[in-house]
Amino acid sequence: MAKKKTTKSKTETLDFSKYVRWFWMVFLAGILAVVMLFLFASWGFLGEMPDHTKLENPETNLATEIISSDNKTLGKFYFNDNRTPVGFEDLPQNIVDALIATEDIRYYDHSGIDARGTLRAFSKFGSGGGASTISQQLAKQLFTKQVSSNKIERLFQKFREWIIAIRLERQYTKEEIIAQYFNIYDFGNNGDGIRSASRIYFNKEPKDLNLKESAMLVGMFKNSSLYNPIPSKNPVGVKNRRNVVLAQMKKYEYISEEIKDSLQKTELDLDFTPENHREGIATYFREYLRGFMKEWAKEETNRKPDGSKYDLYTDGLKIYTTIDSRMQQYAEDAIAQHMPRLQAEFDIQNTPERNKTTPFLELSQAEVKKLLNDGMKRGERWRILKAQGKSDKEIRASFDKPTEMTVFKWKDGKASEVDTVMKPIDSMRYYKSFLRPGMMSMDPLTGHVKAWVGGMNYKHFQYDMVKQGTRQVGSTFKPFVYATAIDQLQFSPCDSFPRTPITIEANKFGNPEAWTTKNSDGNYSGKQTLKDALASSTNTVTARLINEIGPQPVVEMAKKLGVTADILPVPAIALGTADISVYEMVAAYSTFANKGVYNKPVMVTRIEDKNGTVLYQFAPESKDVLSEEVAYVTVNLMEGVTQAGSGRRLRHKGVDKYNHVYREIMTGYPYELKNPIAGKTGTTQNQSDGWFMGMVPNLVTGVWVGAEDRAVHFKSITYGQGASMALPIWGLYMKACYEDETLEVSDGQFEKPSDLKIDINCEARDEGDLGSDEDPEDSMDFDF
Missing domain, CATH: 3.40.710.10 (DD-peptidase/beta-lactamase superfamily)
Incomplete structure (x- = not known):
């Protein structure tokens, strides 16, 4: 009877050891698979990987900046990317603190991958939030593209982000990575990078941002489209997201409870200042400068080391001008103050009741007709319709069809725009009545x-x-x-x-x-x-x-x-x-x-x-x-x-x-x-x-x-x-x-x-x- 029991015990031991072997085989295979995935990713088998040169010089389009004699930005030249990079020293400490508290609290303790956060994400299958470090997010912004919802493709992309993040950590200091992250992000409304965003949303340089402004901008990292602060978008959501950032800063003791509570009660206090080619200060000068730079770039002596032309919209040039931003503003203010008054007096003297050919004094109806006809042919509308193959007769007829348009108007002594329906021929006469x-x-x-x-x-x-x-x-x-x-x-x-x-x-x-x-x-x-x-x-x-x-x-x-x-x-x-x-x-x-x-x-x-x-x-x-x-x-x-x-x-x-x-x-x-x-x-x-x-x-x-x-x-x-x-x-x-x-x-x-x-x-x-x-x-x- 004893022999039978011993035989059974040995059989159970042999069966258990089989499971142990399988466990170690699977475990080692998993480790090997992860290692191989990392190797495959680093070798570029899972998608193109940046080499050392690209890591050192990421390919980002930079706007050309126009700088006044008193060192203010008058405007920029760009196509899609209104980006002007700043250094870490140009960032206020409060925005750096807000970023770390919200996005990566162990940022200074890891080398690109947060092991603890990654394990947490795996254990909860991502339901507890992502584990992307700031370095990983920068890697995704710079070198990878957002893929579909395909989980396998997303997994491969994660491996690539991890490797790039590690390489970035080796290539740059922690401070340089933070600066690059702020510079690369698209904050919406042409706010490419922190400098453009701070100027557009608050009309100030990044170093001048206060705590709640910094918190709002950091909150936009979650989704700049969803948390867009422009009133027509999502102001309530933006405020709530800003308050989350403030709460995170309190949680990690960057700010006190009192400061958090007081700031969470405040409004966003935006100073929205759009940056585009037709708005802002010194617009006419900037347009002159565009022509100047195009001619400058054509010269053989003004070429890049490789012989190619400089691109005004993507090469990040800095143009130092003689314009004084203060004097420019005073000049524009003087015009804005005087012209509505002068125009009002002009309109009083040139009402249609006093002159049938208003605003053209001393011209016959035939002369006015010829003048407007000549104006048609010089206009953009004529050029566009002509390019579409329209006949002269068809184009002239289009000038007599009421059209929805937005027109300029002096209103209450200020420049404004009015949506209206007007015949293009009438809009020509309307614009010719303005003194300039x-x-x-x-x-x-x-x-x-x-x-x-x-x-x-x-x-x-x-x-x-x-x-x-x-x-x-x-x-x-x-x-x-x-x-x-x-x-x-x-x-x-x-x-x-x-x-x-x-x-x-x-x-x-x-x-x-x-x-x-x-x-x-x-x-x-x-x-x-x-x-x-x-x-x-x-x-x-x-x-x-x-x-x-x-x-x-x-x-x-x-x-x-x-x-x-x-x-x-x-x-x-x-x-x-x-x-x-x-x-x-x-x-x-x-x-x-x-x-x-x-x-x-x-x-x-x-x-x-x-x-x-x-x-x-x-x-x-x-x-x-x-x-x-x-x-x-x-x-x-x-x-x-x-x-x-x-x-x-x-x-x-x-x-x-x-x-x-x-x-x-x-x-x-x-x-x-x-x-x-x-x-x-x-x-x-x-x-x-x-x-x-x-x-x-x-x-x-x-x-x-x-x-x-x-x-x-x-x-x-x-x-x-x-x-x-x-x-x-x-x-x-x-x-x-x-x-x-x-x-x-x-x-x-x-x-x-x-x-x-x-x-x-x-x-x-x-x-x-x-x-x-x-x-x-x-x-x-x-x-x-």
Whole structure:
């Protein structure tokens, strides 16, 4: 009986050992399978793996950044990825703490894979949350793609992420991995990377984010589409997710219970600032810069080491510009303040009840029809439909079909958009009724352009009136005539000339017909000094000067001052018949302020690649045009314009010394500038264009205001002159610049040459000879 029991026991032992062997075989096979999977993944059998070079230089598209002279970002150039990387040192500690507390609390204790978290995830089959470390998430963002719900494919992808994460940990420091993770993530709304996201959602740099802002952005890592903070998306969900992040920070003792409770009760407090090519600051300048960079990239000398062209939208260039973000903002604010008021007055004077061809004054119905027809053919709608194979007849018919559209409108003194239904032909007439501005500000000593505003709203008015557009300059051309006369004949501001009419006979200076000019105010009595004549913009005195020196020397002077437009050498140019851009007028006037030395305007100081290597450094272009004495005397003449001429309203508060009360368009502008200012207003035929060129020793600014078509203008010169259309913008801009003491805009005297020989100490002018307060003498008035 005993033998039988022993045999049975041995049989049971043999059976149990079989299970043990199977267990170890399965266990070792599993280990071997895992090892083989890791090996297969590292060898690339489970999908492409990045090599050492790619790990060191991940392929990410970087936006080109436009940087102001005061080191602010003006905008970016990009296609899909609005990404500008920042270093770990540029991240606030609170956002790093929020990330670790929420995503990977053992981040500093593992080498890419969190073993404890991975085992937990396996034991709960993923129901207890994922186990991806920050390094793994970065690996997925950089080198792997989201796959389908296929579990086998997802498992293979996990192995790849693990291996890449381990390699990343070997390649980079913990701090560098965190920075890369923040830089690579898409936060939505063109917020590619933490820098873009912080600017778009809170209008600040990452280093300036406070705790609750950081918590919101870290909360978006879970799903930036679901937790989108824009009100139309999911503000409640975003707030709840932010509060989860705050709770995690409390759990791991990054913040106290009191701070968590107080912050969880607060709103998101967004400052949503979209970043795109048609919105933001300096939009017209940025568009000019796009063209500049395209031309720069074409040059053979501006190539990458491998010979390929730089890509403006993906190579992460840094363009350092001369634009000052503060001055640019003041310029845009001045335009935004003045233009709605001016437009309101214009609309009052040009209602359809008063004029059947509104807004085109003095045009017949046939002329208006032709003008609109020509506009159709130049427009984007015509181009698109033509490309689709539509006939001219079909395209014209489409302009008479009501269409849903969004149009620009001044509403309550601010720029806005209105959804409406309108015929395209009516929208053309509507947009042509708007007055538009152009403005540029430049340091005459360096040529650095400080502000550039080509219009009032780039989204709806894309034609740049700083450099693209040229318009008749009116009386702002007269200083060129005066400077030429002073240079050639050594005239003094105190020299007197009769105001009587003057006729320049036919064939003189190549003029085919006799040319007679007259003064708009009809005053031809007595004499005026040159200083008084320029201040009151007396046409007959200017005509006498060009009769003395001839038009050709004046044309040559304008060319030396940087004017590239073709100017016919005829006497009428004395009154400003030439079409010149704001850009060239500012550069020309800067020569007077810079003691006779012309500086070509500078917009870009240098260009760097993404690694900080300098690719371009500007070289100044300057030339001597006038003697210091002639330049100073010309400036002295123009000071008279703001002392007693059409620019004198800069010295007062809405009501000038002649007790003339302007309507709201003027009374809302308390400039009261006391410092020396040289300048010149300009008004062209029929009040189509209003100009003001203003100078202080270290800043020259030009402003133009007018409509797209010259047939659109004020009926009277009361508001249709440079002193009403353009000068207020200059006054508002300069007042803001002076209030900002960090800008150091000069309020002192223009420097007088030590060897000045020309007499500038004239007797006090006869104030009764100023003409009317509306300065009609400032407009062009000439007969051929």
